[in-house]
Amino acid sequence: MAHTHTSKTDPVTINTEWLSDCSGCHVAIVDMHEKLLNVLETVQILHCPVLTDIKDYPKAKIGLVSGAIRTEHDRHAAEEMRKSCDVIIAWGTCAVYGGIAGAGIVHTQEEIFDTVYGNNKTTITHAAPSAEISPFEQVVTPIDEVIGVDLYLPGCPPHPAFVFDALLTLLEGRAPKATKETVCARCTRTMKRTGVTKIKKNFDGVPERDVCFLSQGYICLGSVTLDRCMSPCPANGTMCTGCAGATMQILTEPNRDIRTEVADRMSRMTSINRDEIISEIEYSAKSHYSYTMAAKMIGKKPTFLINKWIANTEAEYE
Ligand code: SF4
Ligand code: SF4
Ligand code: SF4
Numbered sequence: 001m002a003h004t005h006t007s008k009t010d011p012v013t014i015n016t017e018w019l020s021d022c023s024g025c026h027v028a029i030v031d032m033h034e035k036l037l038n039v040l041e042t043v044q045i046l047h048c049p050v051l052t053d054i055k056d057y058p059k060a061k062i063g064l065v066s067g068a069i070r071t072e073h074d075r076h077a078a079e080e081m082r083k084s085c086d087v088i089i090a091w092g093t094c095a096v097y098g099g100i101a102g103a104g105i106v107h108t109q110e111e112i113f114d115t116v117y118g119n120n121k122t123t124i125t126h127a128a129p130s131a132e133i134s135p136f137e138q139v140v141t142p143i144d145e146v147i148g149v150d151l152y153l154p155g156c157p158p159h160p161a162f163v164f165d166a167l168l169t170l171l172e173g174r175a176p177k178a179t180k181e182t183v184c185a186r187c188t189r190t191m192k193r194t195g196v197t198k199i200k201k202n203f204d205g206v207p208e209r210d211v212c213f214l215s216q217g218y219i220c221l222g223s224v225t226l227d228r229c230m231s232p233c234p235a236n237g238t239m240c241t242g243c244a245g246a247t248m249q250i251l252t253e254p255n256r257d258i259r260t261e262v263a264d265r266m267s268r269m270t271s272i273n274r275d276e277i278i279s280e281i282e283y284s285a286k287s288h289y290s291y292t293m294a295a296k297m298i299g300k301k302p303t304f305l306i307n308k309w310i311a312n313t314e315a316e317y318e
Pocket of ligand 2: 183184185187188189191211212213214220221222223234240
């Protein structure tokens with residue numbers, strides 16, 4: 001990977017770009033507050049949709065790309081970023097895995113347009129976007145299937161501390177440290193064996209404050225999710241839905257999967273049957289896999305309903 005090295009007289013130039021996304025990753029820059037000011041002493045931000053009005057892509061050392069590729073414009077912008085930047089950081093879950101919009105991979109364009117525009121009860125016109133909007137591609141594509149990526153920074157958005165840390169390591173010419181901790185590692189809830197016999201929905205009852213959600217029968221994805229967020233959800237009473245993406249173990253080992261890992265853990269802590277948990281997670285896969293479904297290694301996991309849904313969608317396009 002290319003390293004950038006600088007001094008105060010030689011600021012490091014940065015381009016940022018957002019593709020199809022919710023803009024939350026760019027808001028994370030603004031969330032760095034005074035830390036951003038420290039970084040700004042040594043960097044010069046050139047192309048950045050939230051901070052500058054520069055339409056072209058000046059040459060830059062570092063390129064931060066958020067969002068996935070869903071339109072022709074996204075593809076063009078990603079390629080321009082690659083051409084203009086020495087180092088490309090895939091920034092946020094959408095860029096790395098396709099993100100939540102990646103769940104669109106199991107629906108055709110017609111179904112999506114019909115739900116979002118045609119039959120949307122909250123809009124008045126029900127009109128599809130004008131033909132001037134960049135054409136929609138068939139699927140959502142994580143950026144590394146289109147351009148080379150030097151550093152991955154998942155998170156939805158990545159906690160500002162991780163963005164800051166990544167920028168700082170690059171500015172100082174150090175290799176970024178790749179922490180592999182899961183959301184569980186930072187969670188303070190206690191895992192304990194219980195006699196719980198039923199899987200609960202997120203809205204069933206009021207979870208105990210200090211006990212692991214799995215012990216209580218709620219599905220929490222903390223153990224299969226990378227910590228890029230400082231684990232705010234379990235600390236604030238809600239289950240982890242995996243928005244930062246799966247751990248390296250899930251990604252790299254073909255026989256490991258989100259549903260089986262969570263089922264192993266949860267069945268050991270409760271009296272719920274492992275197969276019942278697997279079926280529940282499979283049944284609700286559009287929620288539990290939504291953030292990473294567009295990534296090939298997740299979407300193509302064996303024995304999985306997503307395979308069937310994707311095949312159905314592909315058949316519609318043939
Ligand atoms: S990763 Fe999350 S916060 Fe970032 S652009 Fe995608 S949906 Fe928004
Ligand atoms: S599974 Fe969820 S509640 Fe349990 S320790 Fe992990 S993050 Fe915390
Ligand atoms: S859903 Fe999980 S990965 Fe996402 S912010 Fe909450 S704890 Fe972090």
